[in-house]
Amino acid sequence: MTDILRVQTAVVSYGSVRILDGVDLRVTDGEALGVVGPNGAGKTTLLNVIAGAVATAQGRVFLAHEDVTRLDPAARCRRGIGRAFQIPRPFGVLTVLENVLVPAMHGAQLPTARAYERAVTVLERCGLLPLANRRADTLGLLHRKRLELARALAAGPRVLLLDEIAAGLTDAESEDLVDLILEVRAGGTSIVWIEHVMHVLLRVVDRLVCLDGGRVIADGEPRAVLDDDVVVGAYLGPQPGVHAKERTP
Template identity: 65%
Template structure:
């Protein structure tokens, strides 16, 4: 039986939600009364021009950034005051745009850190989870390779594996396709589709829209700290406000 499948959540509540999220950096309004949610097992993409507030939103949801106003909920529970590591243990995993593995450690050791950080399992179960995660992310043959010897695609796979190792119910992905060739991006999409098939919720920020829409069922577009469109990908991408703010802006 898989140890990587999503943790159960209350079916009547979003797996992860932010309500009325606002954040200022000095005079700059980065988030402006943002409401956002992802259901259990749902895949949601987030697009928008640079500076729209996309990565800041993920940081607030994950607990790395404290909002000025608003609340964050996991499975209906208010976790606004919980630190990042506690939200991780409640089922929120995050993979970053620029992979920063522990270079002097092996691929397996990097994933083991993720298991130890996000879960409370026995030593035997921890290694079993590591092996399963490495297989899912296409890294099992590189388990004993030092992380600092990996190419970009495999570093991104390792970034994804470390997040997956925490046992998330929702994975927050921040432009993990950036810098990859089209062929490499397609390989990464196949992996993310597989994870989604396990019932793991996905929130994916990505500028490569044609890659994103292969996975997500819902698309959110942000501009100037606000959500300006939210719905089926085709409808959002044809929305006049989205075309003006993002697709028509040369991004």
């Protein structure tokens, strides 16, 4: 299948600390990829590199066949890289509708009438249309998470980056969010998702990549990656005499 996203030998350092150490990543068109790893493995930095929020000391980023390495986040958004953050930060004084209009007009660069149409469609899809005229700062956590996703979708992404979007939600709320993400994926959007809530992640992704120490240590079918001794060791440390399947993270 055709690659929609490629990261080639990405290196990111802060002073003497290397956060990403030659990371290679590929996502095929329509694929849902999960990214896992212990805290400090470099997962969010990898999303920052893809989105253009962090520059690489080495390496390149391609969206489809275009080298976007030197483009800033706004330019990458316009080309089809969308992102939803772990901690939603909507424009609190704006309404839910106005929050979604911003990326529709400036990310997707739609004219006003079409931007309103896009915003209404996305709000309906995300279950937020009844709240369209509410100020964003009055929303509860689940609705703020949905709004975060709606803002990313309003820009019309070809690749959607999700950073622990299920964090802080109850199991029932997480399942509702997963249903929405599955709908997004069914529409053809490729997904790269960092998540610690593993049962949520496994409902969506085709493939898992595990990072540790800024390097890819496993890449493959989700269950096989989670059962890999190297992956389990990255989470728990060496456990002599215990089989990997007994200590899957």
